[in-house]
Amino acid sequence: MRYEEFTIEGRNAVLEAFRSGKTIDKVFLLKGCQDGPVLSIAREARKQDTLVQYVPKERLDQLSSTGKHQGVLAYAAAYEYASVEDMLALAEEKGEPPFLFLLDGIEDPHNLGAIIRTANLAGAHGVIVPKRRAAGLTAVVAKTSAGALNYTPVAKVTNLTAAMEELKAKGMWFVCADMDGTVMYDLDLTGPMGIVIGNEGEGVGRLLKERCDMTASIPMKGDIDSLNASVAAGVLAYEVVRQRLKK
Structure with missing residues (x-):
């Protein structure tokens, strides 16, 4: 590309x-x-x-x-990267429990841009991507995010699993989207929450998946087996939003 x-x-x-x-x-x-x-x-x-x-x-x-x-x-990069600390500070400033997206292997810039756009609209405090096997913050990503990249911080970390462990130590819970999980409507997704999204091909990496607190499946009734990664991120994010509003 x-x-x-x-x-x-x-x-x-x-x-x-x-x-x-x-x-x-x-x-x-x-x-x-x-x-x-x-x-x-x-x-x-x-x-x-x-x-x-x-x-x-x-x-x-x-x-x-x-x-x-x-x-x-x-x-x-077309945009500067933020730090994970910036995201937690943003949540604190807004008086909200932290809500973050962790993306594993999202290499398509259109998908990344669409996820940043969703993260912004769902009220997430930031998006975390790994250094390897990930799209960078290019012009294509900025354009697809429809301006959200100006408001939603994106951090790049060397190791997603290590970043997740540090956030868990600070009281965050992580839910990963996976077809073998519990139907998302049956999980408690309130509180400080990180949602983990993998790419359509391989899903979330094994190590990362094992360290998640919950695995959520999105009910699917069609004839194909998976949703596009950015759509899956949107569906799961809005279940978090729904549960937070209800609370």
Whole structure:
């Protein structure tokens, strides 16, 4: 997938972007290239915990729109990431029990944008995504979120399971959407709640699923076996909203 507006090409441009404090989601470096500027970029990327991929020249040529990548190409985020602490502070400020979305393996930017939009409208305090196997905050995500990205914080964490454990220690409960779970209407989803959504193909990863407090299934009567991830997120989020309103 290419996001022309936020693709930075060339050694100086990428190095400058890092040094100016821009949020870089991912850097592609020419495999086997060991010269000074490229090593400096790899060092900056490590410092900022940015994902680095070493790829052959053909791959860089394919990703490049200018043809002048000099062995270096980066995807910059269109929006700044927030921290999980920011989200908890937002909940506290509003006097509400925290309500968060954890997304496991949502790689389609349209799905991510739609989920951020739903999170905003359902009154969630933030969306947490992992560093790997996840769409970044690109222009496509911003557009699909219909402006919600300006209001709903998104945090990127190295390890979703570790982030969940830290939040559980702070009193949050987690419910994961899965076809084998208890029908969501029969669960108590009030209180400080995180909903965990996986992608349509594989669902929520095993480790993450095992650590959830509850597993919710969405009743389905059709002839196909799963809902789109952003729709599942919306259905489950609004059951949380319904139960909170009722309370």
